[in-house]
Amino acid sequence: MKTLVTGAAGFIGMHTCEALLKQKKHVVGIDNINNYYDIKLKKKRLNRLKKYKNFTFYKIDLRNSKIISNLFKKYKFKYVINLAAQAGVRYSILNPQSYVDNNITGFLNILENCKIFKVKHLLYASSSSVYGANKKIPFSESDGVNHPISFYAATKRSNELMAHCYSHQYNLPTTGLRFFTVYGPWGRPDMAMYIFAKAIKDGKKININNYGKMYRDFTFVDDIVKGILSLYNKTPKKSKSKHNKNLKADSSEAPFKIYNIGNNKTVKLMDIVKFFEKNFKLKAKKNFREMQQGDVERTCANINSLKKVSNFKPNTKIEKGLKSFSDWYKSFYM
Numbered sequence: 001m002k003t004l005v006t007g008a009a010g011f012i013g014m015h016t017c018e019a020l021l022k023q024k025k026h027v028v029g030i031d032n033i034n035n036y037y038d039i040k041l042k043k044k045r046l047n048r049l050k051k052y053k054n055f056t057f058y059k060i061d062l063r064n065s066k067i068i069s070n071l072f073k074k075y076k077f078k079y080v081i082n083l084a085a086q087a088g089v090r091y092s093i094l095n096p097q098s099y100v101d102n103n104i105t106g107f108l109n110i111l112e113n114c115k116i117f118k119v120k121h122l123l124y125a126s127s128s129s130v131y132g133a134n135k136k137i138p139f140s141e142s143d144g145v146n147h148p149i150s151f152y153a154a155t156k157r158s159n160e161l162m163a164h165c166y167s168h169q170y171n172l173p174t175t176g177l178r179f180f181t182v183y184g185p186w187g188r189p190d191m192a193m194y195i196f197a198k199a200i201k202d203g204k205k206i207n208i209n210n211y212g213k214m215y216r217d218f219t220f221v222d223d224i225v226k227g228i229l230s231l232y233n234k235t236p237k238k239s240k241s242k243h244n245k246n247l248k249a250d251s252s253e254a255p256f257k258i259y260n261i262g263n264n265k266t267v268k269l270m271d272i273v274k275f276f277e278k279n280f281k282l283k284a285k286k287n288f289r290e291m292q293q294g295d296v297e298r299t300c301a302n303i304n305s306l307k308k309v310s311n312f313k314p315n316t317k318i319e320k321g322l323k324s325f326s327d328w329y330k331s332f333y334m
Contacts, residue, residue, distance in 0.1 A: 001025075001026075001077075001079065002027070002028055002075045002076070002077055002078070003026070003027050003028070003077065003078075003080070004027075004028050004030070004071075004072075004075070004078040004079070005017050005019060005028070005030075005080075005083060005189060006062060006080075006081070006084035006110065007031055007082055007083035007084030008030060008049065008057060008286070009029070009033055009042040010031065010042070010045075010083060010084070010087075011045075011182070011184075011221065012083050012125070012179070012225070013031070013045075013083040014046075014049060014189045015184075015186070015224075015225050015257045016083060016225050016228055017029050017049050018227045018310075019229055020149050020229070021038065021049065021054055021107055022231075024054065024121070025054065026055075027049075027052075027054065027056070028056045028071070028075055028077070028290070029049060029055065029057045030058045030059070030062075030084070031046075031057075031059065031060075031062040032060065032061040032084075033059055033220075035075070036086065036088070036190075036198075038189060038190045039070060041189070042187075044094060047152060047180060047310075050077070050105070050202070057265075060185060062084055062102065062105075062106050062109055062110065062111070064109075064314050065109045065112070066105030068109045068110070068113055071114055072117045076117060077117065077119055078120040079112055080121060080123070081124075081232075082124040082125065083117060083124075083125045084102070084106060085102060085103050085106075085107075085125060085156075086099045086102040086103055086155075087131070088152060088190050089153070089294045090200075090292070090294060091152075091190070092150055092152035092294070093151065093259075093293060093327045099151055099155045103156065104158055104159075104162075108125070108162065110124075111163065111172070115172050119173075120173065121173045121232070121235045121236075122163070122173065122174045123174075123231060123232070124159060124163060124174065124175070125156075125177055125179060126157075126177055126218070126258065127152070127156040127177045127178060127179055128179065128181065128260070128262065128299050128301065129148065129150060129152060129296075130153050130156050130178065131296075131299070132145065132147045132149045132153060133149055133296055134146045134184065137266075137298060137300050138282075138300035139260065139300040139307075140232075140260070140299055140304075141258050141305055145157055145160075145164060145170035148269070149174075149283050149296070150294035152294070160176045160178070163176060164254060167254035167255050167256035168254035168256070171238060171254075172255070173235045173236045173237075173256075174255070174256050174257075174290065175236060176225070177227070177229055177256040177258075177259060177261055177325040178259065178260045178261065178262075178301075179302045180216075180217040180219045180261065180262030180300075181216045181218050181262075181299060182219050182221055182224050183218055183219030183220065183322075183325055184324060184328075185221065185323065185324060185325055185327075186221075187221070187325065187326065191272075192216075193272065193325055194231075194274065195261050198333075199284065199285075201280055201294065201334070203282070203285065204285065205287045206273065206286055206287065206288065207289055208286050208289065209229070209289060209290070209291055209292050209295055210271070210275070211288045213253060213297060214268070214269040214295075214297060214298075215266045215267065215268055215297065215299070215300075216266065216269060216298075216327065217262045217265065217266055217267075217300045217301050218235065218263060218267050218272075218318060219261065219320035220263070220316035221318075222316060223263065223314040223315065223316050227259070227261035227306060227312050228261070228267045228314065230310035230311070230312050231259065234257075236254075236255040236256055236257045237255055238253060238254060238255045239253035239254075259305055260301040260302060260305070261301070261303070261306060262299075262300070262314070263312065264300070264301055264302070264303050264319070265300070266299070271323070273286070276326070277328075279323075279326050
């Protein structure tokens with residue numbers, strides 16, 4: 001059986017593909033390799049994957065429904081992991097159309113083909129950003145998510161609702177994965193770890209939002225991948241009861257699940273800055289500023305649901321994860 005991974009040249013996509021390939025699974029990866037950030041980084045990620053004989057890559061845009069359909073027809077995928085998306089909270093303020101094209105239209109094409117070709121399990125990336133300005137800590141899957149504060153978050157919540165419709169109407173098993181601030185080697189240049197490391201190395205100013213009072217549930221990429229793979233064979237089942245009166249308002253009889261994948265620990269953003277200052281033996285130039293549009297002060301994942309079904313446990317402490325990222329960054333750029 002062949003597994004389709006979209007966004008294969010991306011940060012989480014590359015790591016997920018590599019983990020599956022090491023398990024001897026045949027992976028077909030697709031990516032449009034857009035220029036949202038450095039294409040050379042994406043191509044070098046792909047070069048790692050192309051060393052595996054059980055990996056096949058196609059440069060494909062998810063918006064092209066005909067090509068996507070032909071790919072499904074050729075490979076008869078039983079498992080699909082959709083990690084392709086237009087990422088970034090701040091960029092969604094500048095270019096919302098890109099998020100509609102990639103995150104909505106592209107995901108619809110995946111859903112349609114999963115329905116037509118009777119995929120056994122569709123796993124797809126959502127985001128902790130769907131929780132918006134939720135004040136309840138830690139964030140739980142049962143919390144309300146109807147008030148996103150960025151357009152990126154709105155498209156990710158839309159993905160969850162779209163998946164539920166297909167699960168309910170067509171009995172398509174779907175699992176949404178709410179990732180919490182992923183970091184690690186081969187990370188995206190628009191993410192905090194990358195920005196801090198580069199600015200300190202280059203002697204440039206770091207913009208620190210909310211005057212440093214920012215807290216994140218930083219999750220090492222290996223733990224994210226472990227969470228994804230722990231759910232790979234956990235295909236959601238449709239409830240046997242057609243009229244279950246005990247269902248909660250946020251529950252569903254459809255073969256549909258959503259899980260947080262996070263570290264379940266909150267780290268102050270300033271502690272990350274201090275780590276890089278110590279690691280690079282340089283003092284950061286800091287520009288403290290007010291909270292930015294679309295941003296939130298704190299995130300933290302309740303991962304009890306994931307633990308219950310898969311015995312998931314993140315085991316990468318922030319110090320170890322930061323060192324791993326820093327070592328990669330130095331070897332790649334210095």
